[in-house]
Amino acid sequence: MAETFLSPVIQKLFELLAEEVNLLKGVHREVKSLRDELEIIQPFLRDAEAKLEKGELRDATKVWLKQMREEADRIEDIVDDYLHYLATKGQGHRKRRFVDFVRKACHLAKSMKPRYDIASEIRQIKESLREIKKRGQSYGLRPFEQGSSSNNKNMPNVDESIDLRLGSLFIEEDDLVGIDSTSKELIKSLVEGPSTRMVISLVGEGGIGKTTLAKKVYDDVKSHFDCYAWISVSQSYNMENVLKNMRSQIWSKKSPVREIGSIEGLIDLLRNYLQKKRYVVVFDDVWERDFWGVIKHAFPSKNKGDRIIITTRNTSIAISMKETPFDLVQELKPWPWELAWELFCKKAFPLEFEKRCPQVLDHLSREIVRKCQGLPLVIVAIAGLLSTKEMIELEWRRVLDNLNDEFENNPQLTSVSKVLSFSYHDLPYHLKSCFSYFGIFPENYSILDKRLYRLWIAEGFIKSRRDKTLEQVAQEYLNELIHRNLVSFNIQSGYIRRCQVHDLMREIILTRTDELCFGQILNSSKPRFQGKSRRLSIYNTTEDVLKVVGDSKIRTVIMFNIDELTSCFVVNLFENCRLLKVLDFEDAPLDNLPCEVGNLLHLKYLNLNGTKVKTLPKSIANLHNLQALNLFDTLVEELPIEVNKLRNLQHLLAEWYNNENEFSLYSFGCVRIQEGIGCLEKLQTLTFVEAYGRVGFVNELEKLTKLETLGIGKVSAEMGKALVASIGKMNLLEVLYINSVSHEEILDLKCTSSPPFLRYLSLRCRLQEFPDWISKLQNLRGLSLRFSRLTDEPLKCLKGLPNLAFILLYQAYDGAELHFEEGGFKKLKELKLGKLEGLKVVKIDRGALPFLEEFDFDACPLMQEMPSDIEHLKNLKSLKITDMPREFMAGLQPNGGPHYWKIKYIPSVTFRFKNGGRTTFHVYKLGEPELLQRLQ
The missing domain is CATH 3.40.50.300 (P-loop containing nucleotide triphosphate hydrolases)
Known part of the structure; x- marks a missing residue:
C-alpha cells in the first residue's frame, strides 16, 4: 500500500519522457535519472511496507515512509505544474514553449520560486532521495522484490469471469446449505x-x-x-x-x-x-x-x-x-465444524473434483479452518486467498505461518479482523491501490464496475499492456479481487455488474490507509481536512469544506449524498484545486457547470450523472486530458462543438432515462452531437446520441473502430443500412443499443459482418425481418427486442446461442406460437414476454431452458393457459404475471384452478395489475382472497 504513492509518479515520469523526448536533452536526462532512482527505491519501499504490516516497523522508519510520500508528492506537483504551464501558454510548438519556459524561469529566478526551474528541482529531489535511501538502509531496510504474492494459476480470464459466479463476502445462497x-x-x-x-x-x-x-x-x-x-x-x-x-x-x-x-x-x-x-x-x-x-x-x-x-x-x-x-x-451462532469445512472446501478448491481438499493439504487446511472459529465471512476470505495459491504443501505452510504471525502480532484484534487483515496484506502491490479505493466510498456502497474501472484508470492505478486496453486490465484486477472473495458482485440483465465490499473489510481498508494519507473522508462528524491527502471524499455536506481545503494539491474529489451544492462552492473548487484529475458529482444537486471548469487542465474523469446540468460551457474544450465524461441522466440535450476537441476522450455517456415510460420507444433520451465526431478516434463508449436527419453523422461512426459500447437513437429507415455498415467495422463492440425515430419506421438491419464480441444487444425498432447476423453472436449474453413486430418466430435463430442468459421480447413478435425446443437456451436465466398481442401458445420442450430462474408474462391477451411443461423447469424461482386474461390467471389459483399443478412448486408467484401509469401496480400473491375476488 505504501508503494501506492510511488507507482503513479514513476508512470507520470514515463509519460513526461515520452512527451519531451526531442526537447532539451539535459532536462530529459535529469527526468530519466530521477525515474531510475525511484525504481531503485521501490524495492526498499516494499520491504518497509512488509515490516509495517507485520508490526515490525520502528518509529524512525515510519518517519522514513512519510518522507518518501512527501517527495513523491513533490515530484508529482513539479511535473503537473510544468504541464499546466505548457497547456496555458501560447499555441506554439511544445519545444518552443519549453525553451520559453526555461528562459523565463532563468530570467525571473530572483522573483520566482525555484520550482519553476524543473531541472534544478529534479536535481534537488534526487539528492533528497539518495539521503532517504541511505537512511532506509541504516534502518535495516533491504530490497524486497515481490514475486507473485499469488500464483494465479487458478484465476479466471476476462472472457470467463463475467459469467462465473465466483465467491463473495456476501455468502451466496448455495452456501447456506445446512442452515x-x-x-x-x-x-x-x-x-x-x-x-x-x-x-x-x-x-x-x-x-x-x-x-x-x-x-x-x-x-x-x-x-x-x-x-x-x-x-x-x-x-x-x-x-x-x-x-x-x-x-x-x-x-x-x-x-x-x-x-x-x-x-x-x-x-x-x-x-x-x-x-x-x-x-x-x-x-x-x-x-x-x-x-x-x-x-x-x-x-x-x-x-x-x-x-x-x-x-x-x-x-x-x-x-x-x-x-x-x-x-x-x-x-445467529458460529457454524458447526462440518458446515465450516464444507464451505471452506467449496471456496478454496473450486476447480477440484467435487471440490474436495487434496490429501496432502488436509492437515494444514483443517488447522486454518479452526482459526476461522465458524465465521462464514472469515472462511470465504481465507479460502479465496488460498484458491490463488499453488496447491503444494510448502506454499500452504507459508500461508499458515504468516497467518499465525498475524494472530500473534495483533492480539487486540478479533479473529475476523486478523484474517481480513491477512487477506489484505497478501494482495499483490498492483491490487492494493485498487482495493483500497473501496475505502473512499460510503459503507455498503454498491458501484457499477465500469465506473470503477474509469476511476482506477484516471488515478493511474492500471498498468498498460501491449495487447489489452486499460479497461480490460482493470477488469482483470477486479476479477482477481472477486476471486479472492474480497469484493462481492451481482449481475443484472446478463451483463451489468455492481460491486461492493463488506463493511468489516472496509474498516480494515480505512485502518491501513489512514496513516498513509491515501484519501480522506469529510462529513459532519469529521469536517477537518488534514492537508496531506490527495483524494477527498465528501459525504452529505459541503459546508466549510473549502475553508479548510484552500489552495490545495488535491487530485480527486468525489461526493456522496450531498444536500446542497452552491455555485460559489463549485467555482471556488475549480479555481483553488486546478490540479484535479478526478471530479465526481454523481447525484449531487448541481444545476450548472461553471466555465471555470476549463481551469482543470489535468482533469481525466468528470462525472455529472444524475445532476440537473443543462449545458456544457465552451471552456470544456480546454480539458485536453479528459478521458471520461458522464452526462447520464442530466438535462443536457445538445453538446457544443468544443467536445470534438477532446481528442483523448474514451467514454462519452450522454443520455437520460424515463422510468415512467419504461416500455416506450422514447424511454431513452438522445443527445445531439455536432458533426465531426469521427475525430474522437479513442472513443470506447458513446451513448445515447441522436441520428435523425444526419446520414453524414452515421457514416462518421465507422471511424470509431475502438468503440465497445454504442447507443444511437432516432434512427430513420434511410439510415439503417449505413448504420449497420458502420457497426460492421467495430470489431471491439460489446454493447449495442439502436432505437428508431418512430414506431412507423421499419429498419433494414441486414449486414454481411457483425461485431464478434457483442455481449448485449437492444433493438427498439420495427424490423423488416430478423437480422440473421444476431444468430452468429456467440458471446451474446443479453437480448432485448422491443416493437419489432416480427412475423417469423425469432426463437429458431436464438436457441443455439451458447451464452444467452437474458431475453426480453416486448411487442417483438406478432405470431401465435413460441416454441422453446429441446436442447435450446442452455444458459438462459431470465425470460420476459410482454405485449405479444397475437401470441396464443408457448411450448417448452423437456430439456429446454434448464437454468431458467425468472419468467415474466405481461399483457398477452390471447393466451389462455400456462405454457406446457413449465413444471419441468426445476430452477424456476420467480413467475410474474401482469395484466394477463382473467381465464389465464384464474386457472392458476389453488382453489380448483386446472393449471395450478403446473406452478405450485415455484417459490414466488405474483399477479400484477397496472393501475393508471405504466409503473403503478396492484400486486397479489397466489391464492390471495383479494385476487380471487378480482378474478370472479
Missing part, C-alpha cells in the same frame, strides 16, 4: 405469521452471516408484499437520507414525489402511504438504539401482516425492538 432450516422458519414467520406488525431482529457478531440470511429471506418473500425496501443503515447513518431512500423504494410510481426536507414530514408521508399497503422493510446493520425510536413512527400498526427485519451486532438493540409478543429476536 436453511433457519431461513425456512423465518420465511414462514414472514409470510404466514400473525396479521399484526412483526419485527424480526437478526443479531450476531460481524462475519456471522446476518446480512446474507436477511437478503435470502427478503428476496424470497418480497413478492408477497405490496411494497418493500432494503435499507443499509451503518454507523454513520443520516436519518433523513434513510427515510428518503425508503420512500424511493416503496413508492409505486418511480416518478418524483413532492420534496420534503424534514424528518417529521417524511415520516408523515411514509406513514400515510403505508396505511393501505402490506410492506416488508429490512434495515441492515443497525448500530444505535435511538434509530428504532425514530424510524418506527413511519410504520403504522394495522392488521395486514406487515414485517420489519433488522440486523445488528448489538443484542441490546435487538431486545429493545421487541415491543410485542409477536416480535422475534434470532441470535
Whole structure:
C-alpha cells in the first residue's frame, strides 16, 4: 500500500519522457535519472511496507515512509505544474514553449520560486532521495522484490469471469446449505405469521452471516408484499437520507414525489402511504438504539401482516425492538465444524473434483479452518486467498505461518479482523491501490464496475499492456479481487455488474490507509481536512469544506449524498484545486457547470450523472486530458462543438432515462452531437446520441473502430443500412443499443459482418425481418427486442446461442406460437414476454431452458393457459404475471384452478395489475382472497 504513492509518479515520469523526448536533452536526462532512482527505491519501499504490516516497523522508519510520500508528492506537483504551464501558454510548438519556459524561469529566478526551474528541482529531489535511501538502509531496510504474492494459476480470464459466479463476502445462497432450516422458519414467520406488525431482529457478531440470511429471506418473500425496501443503515447513518431512500423504494410510481426536507414530514408521508399497503422493510446493520425510536413512527400498526427485519451486532438493540409478543429476536451462532469445512472446501478448491481438499493439504487446511472459529465471512476470505495459491504443501505452510504471525502480532484484534487483515496484506502491490479505493466510498456502497474501472484508470492505478486496453486490465484486477472473495458482485440483465465490499473489510481498508494519507473522508462528524491527502471524499455536506481545503494539491474529489451544492462552492473548487484529475458529482444537486471548469487542465474523469446540468460551457474544450465524461441522466440535450476537441476522450455517456415510460420507444433520451465526431478516434463508449436527419453523422461512426459500447437513437429507415455498415467495422463492440425515430419506421438491419464480441444487444425498432447476423453472436449474453413486430418466430435463430442468459421480447413478435425446443437456451436465466398481442401458445420442450430462474408474462391477451411443461423447469424461482386474461390467471389459483399443478412448486408467484401509469401496480400473491375476488 505504501508503494501506492510511488507507482503513479514513476508512470507520470514515463509519460513526461515520452512527451519531451526531442526537447532539451539535459532536462530529459535529469527526468530519466530521477525515474531510475525511484525504481531503485521501490524495492526498499516494499520491504518497509512488509515490516509495517507485520508490526515490525520502528518509529524512525515510519518517519522514513512519510518522507518518501512527501517527495513523491513533490515530484508529482513539479511535473503537473510544468504541464499546466505548457497547456496555458501560447499555441506554439511544445519545444518552443519549453525553451520559453526555461528562459523565463532563468530570467525571473530572483522573483520566482525555484520550482519553476524543473531541472534544478529534479536535481534537488534526487539528492533528497539518495539521503532517504541511505537512511532506509541504516534502518535495516533491504530490497524486497515481490514475486507473485499469488500464483494465479487458478484465476479466471476476462472472457470467463463475467459469467462465473465466483465467491463473495456476501455468502451466496448455495452456501447456506445446512442452515436453511433457519431461513425456512423465518420465511414462514414472514409470510404466514400473525396479521399484526412483526419485527424480526437478526443479531450476531460481524462475519456471522446476518446480512446474507436477511437478503435470502427478503428476496424470497418480497413478492408477497405490496411494497418493500432494503435499507443499509451503518454507523454513520443520516436519518433523513434513510427515510428518503425508503420512500424511493416503496413508492409505486418511480416518478418524483413532492420534496420534503424534514424528518417529521417524511415520516408523515411514509406513514400515510403505508396505511393501505402490506410492506416488508429490512434495515441492515443497525448500530444505535435511538434509530428504532425514530424510524418506527413511519410504520403504522394495522392488521395486514406487515414485517420489519433488522440486523445488528448489538443484542441490546435487538431486545429493545421487541415491543410485542409477536416480535422475534434470532441470535445467529458460529457454524458447526462440518458446515465450516464444507464451505471452506467449496471456496478454496473450486476447480477440484467435487471440490474436495487434496490429501496432502488436509492437515494444514483443517488447522486454518479452526482459526476461522465458524465465521462464514472469515472462511470465504481465507479460502479465496488460498484458491490463488499453488496447491503444494510448502506454499500452504507459508500461508499458515504468516497467518499465525498475524494472530500473534495483533492480539487486540478479533479473529475476523486478523484474517481480513491477512487477506489484505497478501494482495499483490498492483491490487492494493485498487482495493483500497473501496475505502473512499460510503459503507455498503454498491458501484457499477465500469465506473470503477474509469476511476482506477484516471488515478493511474492500471498498468498498460501491449495487447489489452486499460479497461480490460482493470477488469482483470477486479476479477482477481472477486476471486479472492474480497469484493462481492451481482449481475443484472446478463451483463451489468455492481460491486461492493463488506463493511468489516472496509474498516480494515480505512485502518491501513489512514496513516498513509491515501484519501480522506469529510462529513459532519469529521469536517477537518488534514492537508496531506490527495483524494477527498465528501459525504452529505459541503459546508466549510473549502475553508479548510484552500489552495490545495488535491487530485480527486468525489461526493456522496450531498444536500446542497452552491455555485460559489463549485467555482471556488475549480479555481483553488486546478490540479484535479478526478471530479465526481454523481447525484449531487448541481444545476450548472461553471466555465471555470476549463481551469482543470489535468482533469481525466468528470462525472455529472444524475445532476440537473443543462449545458456544457465552451471552456470544456480546454480539458485536453479528459478521458471520461458522464452526462447520464442530466438535462443536457445538445453538446457544443468544443467536445470534438477532446481528442483523448474514451467514454462519452450522454443520455437520460424515463422510468415512467419504461416500455416506450422514447424511454431513452438522445443527445445531439455536432458533426465531426469521427475525430474522437479513442472513443470506447458513446451513448445515447441522436441520428435523425444526419446520414453524414452515421457514416462518421465507422471511424470509431475502438468503440465497445454504442447507443444511437432516432434512427430513420434511410439510415439503417449505413448504420449497420458502420457497426460492421467495430470489431471491439460489446454493447449495442439502436432505437428508431418512430414506431412507423421499419429498419433494414441486414449486414454481411457483425461485431464478434457483442455481449448485449437492444433493438427498439420495427424490423423488416430478423437480422440473421444476431444468430452468429456467440458471446451474446443479453437480448432485448422491443416493437419489432416480427412475423417469423425469432426463437429458431436464438436457441443455439451458447451464452444467452437474458431475453426480453416486448411487442417483438406478432405470431401465435413460441416454441422453446429441446436442447435450446442452455444458459438462459431470465425470460420476459410482454405485449405479444397475437401470441396464443408457448411450448417448452423437456430439456429446454434448464437454468431458467425468472419468467415474466405481461399483457398477452390471447393466451389462455400456462405454457406446457413449465413444471419441468426445476430452477424456476420467480413467475410474474401482469395484466394477463382473467381465464389465464384464474386457472392458476389453488382453489380448483386446472393449471395450478403446473406452478405450485415455484417459490414466488405474483399477479400484477397496472393501475393508471405504466409503473403503478396492484400486486397479489397466489391464492390471495383479494385476487380471487378480482378474478370472479
